[in-house]
Amino acid sequence: MTASQIPLFDPQAQYARLRSQIDARLRSVLEHGRYVLGPEVAELETALAGLAGVGHAVTVGNGTDALQIALMAQGIGPGDAVFVPAFTFVATAGAVVAVGATPVFCDVDRSSFTMDPADLMRRVERVPAGLTARGVIPVDLFGLPADYRAISEVAAAHGLTVVADAAQSMGGALGGAAVGGLAPVTATSFYPTKPLSALGDAGAILTDDAELADRCRAIRVHGGGELAGLNSRLDTLQAAVLLAKLEVFEADRARRRAVAARYDAAFAGHLDLQICPPGVASAHAVYAVLSERRDAISEALGQQGIASRAYYATPLHLMPAMRPYSEGPGQLPVTEWLCARILALPLYADISDAEADRVCDAVLAFLGAQPDRASAFSAASAESR
Numbered sequence: 001m002t003a004s005q006i007p008l009f010d011p012q013a014q015y016a017r018l019r020s021q022i023d024a025r026l027r028s029v030l031e032h033g034r035y036v037l038g039p040e041v042a043e044l045e046t047a048l049a050g051l052a053g054v055g056h057a058v059t060v061g062n063g064t065d066a067l068q069i070a071l072m073a074q075g076i077g078p079g080d081a082v083f084v085p086a087f088t089f090v091a092t093a094g095a096v097v098a099v100g101a102t103p104v105f106c107d108v109d110r111s112s113f114t115m116d117p118a119d120l121m122r123r124v125e126r127v128p129a130g131l132t133a134r135g136v137i138p139v140d141l142f143g144l145p146a147d148y149r150a151i152s153e154v155a156a157a158h159g160l161t162v163v164a165d166a167a168q169s170m171g172g173a174l175g176g177a178a179v180g181g182l183a184p185v186t187a188t189s190f191y192p193t194k195p196l197s198a199l200g201d202a203g204a205i206l207t208d209d210a211e212l213a214d215r216c217r218a219i220r221v222h223g224g225g226e227l228a229g230l231n232s233r234l235d236t237l238q239a240a241v242l243l244a245k246l247e248v249f250e251a252d253r254a255r256r257r258a259v260a261a262r263y264d265a266a267f268a269g270h271l272d273l274q275i276c277p278p279g280v281a282s283a284h285a286v287y288a289v290l291s292e293r294r295d296a297i298s299e300a301l302g303q304q305g306i307a308s309r310a311y312y313a314t315p316l317h318l319m320p321a322m323r324p325y326s327e328g329p330g331q332l333p334v335t336e337w338l339c340a341r342i343l344a345l346p347l348y349a350d351i352s353d354a355e356a357d358r359v360c361d362a363v364l365a366f367l368g369a370q371p372d373r374a375s376a377f378s379a380a381s382a383e384s385r
């Protein structure tokens, strides 16, 4: 008998578990007929604002639009520099380019994988000629909130506006405050593999600033004649799905946290992992290990029906699309080091303990339970700090 396949994410399994609640809500939308920005959208926005502990949630078509609209609503555009980590999904910088501003890539912290505030400071102080430093987009990578305290200090000292990219971190927290309330404005995504997920594209902007929220609401419906806008309305069907999934949101996060803890225990002493600083709660969107042999590990897992992915294998500054904004290889050493070693493993609420153990056993069997040597950089960089 061959063992079953274990995917990286499994949104279908979650749908199967919640089928009756989701189907009932979808049917209700199909029948009432207000298919765009309908009553479920307003209900979802109230629920999201409550979850984030902020005054306003503005749902939009996807997470990239949420970032773009948050930038547009603050007048960020041509001639402005916006600092982004180089170790993230391409959309973080894509939104900056879409508004005509210039992304400036920052390195990340070796252990948290999120933006290094010291590197941000260095790059803000030598912003390229002809550009005005206007914004910074910290990314909560793999669900782990960035170091908002330190980043906000740099931002305040240099007049930068902070837009949080929380596409992967809904449900996370920092020092007791929920994601969504860690920056003056937060953009998130409900893409099917994110912690809170629709059955298609969806996103939201979260803020305590009523005027900013009003501008975002105008921009998502063509700008209302006052502002330049987009069409980024949310489908009512997706809001209905999200309302059904909010019922199990905390339970699912707790389950992913338990699976991540199981992996941590199995891999401790064998592989380098993302380290969660004290006082930070991850949303556990992605579980990743570091290894110089990650391609061979991935192949060995694949032979046993276990999915894994080098995630993200290419730093933003080395992508062809970002060449106009890049100084080329060698400028962002931690990011490049991580991209060469990172490997994401299966993590989702519906994975069983037995399946998670199969993942652990397969990885450890490959390593021969010998400690991996990925730590060379951490020893060197720890000394230099």
Ligand SMILES: *Cc1c(COP(=O)(O)O)cnc(C)c1O
Binding pocket: 062, 063, 064, 065, 088, 089, 091, 092, 139, 165, 167, 168, 188, 189, 190, 191, 201, 202, 203
């Ligand atoms: C998914 C993601 C986005 C974009 O969200 P979409 O809904 O796919 O547009 C932006 N930033 C990060 C870090 C992401 O993971």
